[in-house]
Amino acid sequence: MPDTSPAAAVPLLEALHLRKQFSVGSALSRAGRQTVQAVDDVSFQVWPGETLGLVGESGCGKSTLARCLVRLHGITAGALRFEGRDITHLGSAALRPLRPRLQMVFQDPSTSLNPRRRVGDLIAEPLRVHPGPQGSRSAGEVQARVRELAELVGLRPEQLQRFPHEFSGGQRQRIGIARALALNPRLVVADEPVSALDVSVQAQVINLLADLQERLGLTYLFIAHDLSVVRQVSSRTAVMYLGSIVEIGPTDALYAQPAHPYTAALISSVPVPRVSGAARRPRILLQGDPPSPLNPPPGCRFHPRCPAATERCRTERPMLQGLSGGRQVACHFPLN
Helix, strand or coil: CCCCCHHHHCCCEEEEEEEEEEEECCCCCCCCCEEEEEEEEEEEEECCCCEEEEECCCCCCHHHHHHHHCCCCCCCEEEEEECCEECCCCCHHHHCCCHHHEEEECCCHHHHCCCCCCHHHHHHHHHHHCCECCECCCHHHHHHHHHHHHHHCCCCHHHHHCCHHHCCHHHHHHHHHHHHHCCCCCEEEEECCCCCCCHHHHHHHHHHHHHHHHHHCCEEEEECCCHHHHHHHCCEEEEEECCEEEEEEEHHHHHHCCCCHHHHHHHHCCCCCHHHCCCCCCCCCCCCCCCCCCCCCCCCCCHHHCCCCCHHHHHCCCCCEECHHHCEECCCCCCC
């Protein structure tokens, strides 16, 4: 649950009108280059102790936003604050002391783990790169911490001598989680950590993350395209479309009564088992494909696919506006 103590009056992480653009096209000619607006005017807060879910279609900018939040990507415009400190334009040296408290779990552990190094060395690497409060750690301290982390994520000590390719996808993700936890972070950005796993293994990793949050007091930004997974793990949910957040609020309220047409369409696409007894929502079929971030439409980004779009939607871009219950929606004509 989110921390409601006075110390939590400041968000752990706060994004203010974040923008990230990429220049693509010919490297030999400026005339042939175009700009991709991968993240466009994104604002939200992550509070201590909560899990904020981030959902949206593939290609909407979720992973790019995640990398901006941990400063793996530079930020084109806007501001980013961590623990109340502006980290938008900090260089590598200034970011180094903050790295242990702000960590990331990547989507594909097979590409984020060095295949030539043993698992024990991979988990130990953050401990060797970043000194502890008392200075550099001894070899004994490093090994003891590695064994502790392995046990924490459900790995056996003898497995630390193996290489990443000797593990299943779920086990490799556990290794990635152990690396992220090595330095006792406050915030973990999990970029689709279960999307490449079987359903049964997904449940194991999700339960592991929930257990670690309770035991270690972690805060998560959990990114996924599976709405049922996000509903299970998140206290609040943000919905992203073509680089922008279109709705954000408490998860239960957002799923029960979506305010943005895109959110309603996403939720209507979630399969409901007949044996569950849950009421079936009318299926909302969106027409067409998402517009290209190379040439986003004017006005509301969603208007070319929205069945209720008006002339105002085509010309005036909606900003996030507050609704009851701590919800926000970027729509001129919110549902319900």
